[in-house]
Amino acid sequence: MSLLPINNDAAARVMARCDQLALISESAPSLTRVYLSTEHLQANALVGQWMREAGMRVWQDSVGNICGRYEGQTPDAKAVLLGSHLDTVRDAGRYDGMLGVITAIEVVQHLHQHAVHLPNAIEIVGFADEEGTRFGITLLGSRALTGSWPAEWVDKPDANGISVAQAMTEAGLDASAIGQAARRQAEIAAYLELHIEQGPCLEGEQLALGVVTAINGARRLNCAFTGHAGHAGTVPMAHRKDALAAAAQWMVWIEEHTRQTGPQLVATVGTLQCHPGAVNVIPGEVSLTLDVRGPQDAALDGLLERILHQGQAIARQRGIAFSAETYYSIPATDCDAQLQAALQEVLVNVQGRSLALPSGAGHDAIAMAEKWPVGMLFVRCAGGISHHPAESVTQADVGLALQALSQWVAAVARA
Ligand code: HGY
Ligand code: MN
Ligand code: MN
16 A cells, blocks of 8 residues: 655644754754753653654663654564764754654654555654753763663763763753663664754755665764963064964865865864963963864775874974874764665666765764664755754655655655
8 A cells, every 4th residue: 555645734744843843952042952961861752752743752871862652564573773863063953853853743743644654664763962062962862772871971971070970860860771772683673863964965956855875984083182271472483383373384284185085075163162261371272172084984084194193293393292082983884885775776666766975964863773774764954054053944845855854754764
């Protein structure tokens, strides 16, 4: 039985719900919603209510993911898991993560309204933390499902010195029960994630939707240059050990060298702290973060090695110290070929043609791919803008995305 195309009221409802969720923020009118905050729990309650209205059994798991299940044709049927994250970066856009959860709920609502049950159950998860905004560790929600939480994560402090374990207790969770969120391999057949592209390719091709081929690998490091603070008026230029000048020289080299490698590799210094940070003091200490990404791990690690070598060389020339410590490393991750092929067919049906493209951004699908086949559906976003309040999608594209997700889920859940 073919599923009726989802109507445009659903697209309007998705847009309205993204707006509603965007109001749940610690920094209103801007959007910031971090792991285990009051806002996180409020968002879980609202999304859980939408899941219930769509005929799902709803629970919050032991790390704070909000989960729902819509039964298949047999009570113990494997689940096709849909999802994305509900946490945000600081001053975020309202579609990164949230669009994937809310569109998934519409697909289940459509099944429920037409009393359709597929061979597989459909589960949805609103992951608690993909961005790592509060504790600096990422994919917390999805790694709980794969059972791959490193033990030391519970001791990670936030900027106020509150550890993950303490924050869990304050949120009514128990750090000793983290393992209960892990899902058995046999329970889940596949993981499908709808997400905004966060890049310019679909817009450049005048296409609403695309098939994700792979997700870039990424490395994140905390780096520092340590020189000598000194009086800005009395220390001659030739005697200075200026940590900020060294960092500036390194950053310009990173940008130029990475640009020369071609379009696939990217490197970003996203944060920089300068100490003591006074107009009349030569900076003695600079700490900065480095984020390097690419579709192949070997090329990515080669670039990182050259960047770190250059940091050491600049420090040596200037007679100061340089340090770097990797705190985040995810491999380049392929999306499942069969799931890609199924989605490709759906996109030709829904929009006349399809486009396959890699993801420069990281996603929960990276963690989920360690245990289950994953597929991702990209939706065009204006100017490729993301991690910014100007992030936007059109209702028309959301309407097409709902049809595509619905048909993809039906195809996968029948396979
Ligand atoms: O940074 C990323 O790639 C993702 O948005 N967390
Ligand atoms: Mn993001
Ligand atoms: Mn995201």
